[in-house]
Amino acid sequence: MPKQFPSSLLNAIAAVLFVAAMPAVAQNQPYKAPRTADGKPNLNGIWQAMNTANWDLEGHSAQAGQVVALGATGAEPPGIGVVEGGEIPYLPAAAQKKKENYANRLKLDPEVKCYLPGVPRATYMPYPFQIVQTGKVILISYEYDGAVRTIYMDNPGPAPVDSWMGWSAGHWDGDTLVVDVTGFNDTSWFDRAGDFHSDMLHVVERYTPVSAGVLNYEATIEDPQVFSRPWKISMPLYKHLEKNAQLLEFKCVEFVEELLYGHLRKQPGK
C-alpha cells in the first residue's frame, strides 16, 4: 500500500487545485445574461452587426462597385460569409434567378429603392437597431428606413396578411429569444447579391446573449419554392456602448425620388 498522505496536505493540494480550476469551471458555465425586472434575459439596447452579410451572405472577395463615380467608396468589401456550410441550397430554377438578380442588382435590389428590408436582412444591414423589451411584446426599431416590427410574445395566431417585415411570434427557450416569422410577401431580398425568397418564406430567429454586450444571432430560413432544404445563418450582434447612443432617422425615401421618378420630371421648355 502506498504511504498515506497526511490529510492536511491532501486538503491543501485539493484547495490549490480547486482554486486553479475555478476560472476554467466558470468558462464552462453558460453566460448568465442580466435580467429584466420580470426576470427575463435583458436584450434591451441598441445593436448592430459588424460584417458584410448585407453585401453577400456567402463568402465573397472584394470587388469594384457598380457606380463608377463612387470609386472606392462604392466598392464591395470582402466577407467570410455567414451561411452555415458556406452555400445557400438553391433549387435549380431559383439558382438561375439568383444569378439574374445578381447581374441586375443595381436595378432590382429593394434596398436601392429604399424599400423595407424584410427579415432577417434588417438585422445585418449596416445600421443600428434597438430592442425594446416588455413581457407581452418585444419591439424592434431599425434605423434603416424606419423599419419596425412587433414581436408578439402571447401567440398572435397566423399572419393576417402578407407584409415586408412579416408577422413575428416570440417565445423564450431558456435564455434564447426565439422568433417565428411568417406572412412575408415575395419582394424583399436577403442581401445586395440577389439572394431572394418567395412568399412561402419562413424564418426562425434565435437571439442568445453570449457575453456582456454580445448577442448571438441565428436565422433558419425555409422556403420550399426556392431552397432544397432549410439553411442557417449566424453572426454576433454587438451592443452600442456610446453613452449618447440613439437611433437616428434614416428616411431614405426622399433620397431615392430622383432615381425612381426623375425620368418623369417635367423637362425645361416643355
Add this chain to the structure above:
Amino acid sequence: MRLTVFVVLLAPIGLAGQGLPVVAKPAIAAPKSWAPARTADGQPDLQGVWTNPTLTPLERPPEFAGKEFLTEQEAADYVKRLLQQVNSDRRDGGTQVDVNRSYNEFWRDRGNALVADRRSSLIVDPPDGKIPQLTPEAQKRVEESRKWMQEHATDGPEGRSLAERCISWTTAGPPMLPGPYNNDTQIVQGPGYVVILNEMIHDARVISLDGGPHADQNIRAWKGDSRGHWDGNTLVVDTTNFIGEYSFRGSDANMHLTERFTRVSPDMIQYEFTVDDPTAFTKPWTARIPFNKTTERVYEYACHEGNYAMTDILAGARAAEKKK
C-alpha cells in the same frame, strides 16, 4: 401566403373635420382614486394600442365662435350634418365629385362622435380655439410655399405633399392628430424608453427617458428629436430638431413641441400637445385629443413601397403635355 395589401394613396381631399358621428361615446369618468398600473420597471403603464378618431375639428368652426362647448342638441345636429357632408358613399354630386369620392367610406376611420365634453375644437388654448396668427415672416413663407406647390404640382415629386411622397404624414406627427384612416398608435415601454409607433406610416419614435440633452442641433429629422420624462403619472415628451420643410400648420425648424400623455382611465389616454415656435406663430397653442384603447393591432403601412400614385401622377402629367 398569397394575400397582399395594396396601398392606395389618398389624393388630397380637403375634409375639414376628420372626426365622426353622433355624440361621442360618453367617457365614463374615472374614479378620482384611479391610477394607472406600473410597468415592471415602475413607469405608469401606457402600453397597448390606442386610437384617436373624432369628429371634433382641430379649429373651432366659425359657426361656433365664442362657444367653447356645445349643448347636447347642438352636438347631435352638428354630428348629423358632418356625417352627411363627408359621406363619400353618396352618389349625388355629379361625375367629378363622384370620382373624388371613390376613396369611399370603406377606407375611412373618422369615428362617429365629438369629444366627450362636446368642446367645439380640439384646440383648448388660445380660448378662441384657433391656431394663432402666423408671424409676418411665416405668412410669407407659407404663401410662397403654397404658390410654388401650386405652380409645380406635377413637375416632379417635390410638388406633391410630404404625405403623397410617403415621407411624413402630419396626422402621424409629431404631434399626432386624427386622420382619415390608420389612426392607431401602439405604445411600448421598455426600461428607460417609451416607443410611440404610428401605423401611419410605420413611424416609430424611440424616446429616451434618461433626461439627457437633445441631439446636436445639426442633427435634423422629419420626426424631430424626442426626449421624455415623467411628471407624476404624465409622460411629457419634448421634441425639437425638426426639419424646416416639416411644416406643421405653418411651423418651421424652430418648433418646440411638448406632448403630454396622461392615462385617465383604463381605456383612455388624454393626449395634449403644445406648439411653441416664436418665429412661426405669434403665440404658443395647445390641443387636446382623447386616445381610446382598442383591441386592434398595428399593421405594416408600406407607403413608399406601394406608391404607384406618384408614378401615375407624374406620368399622367407628361402624357397630357404631349397631347398639347
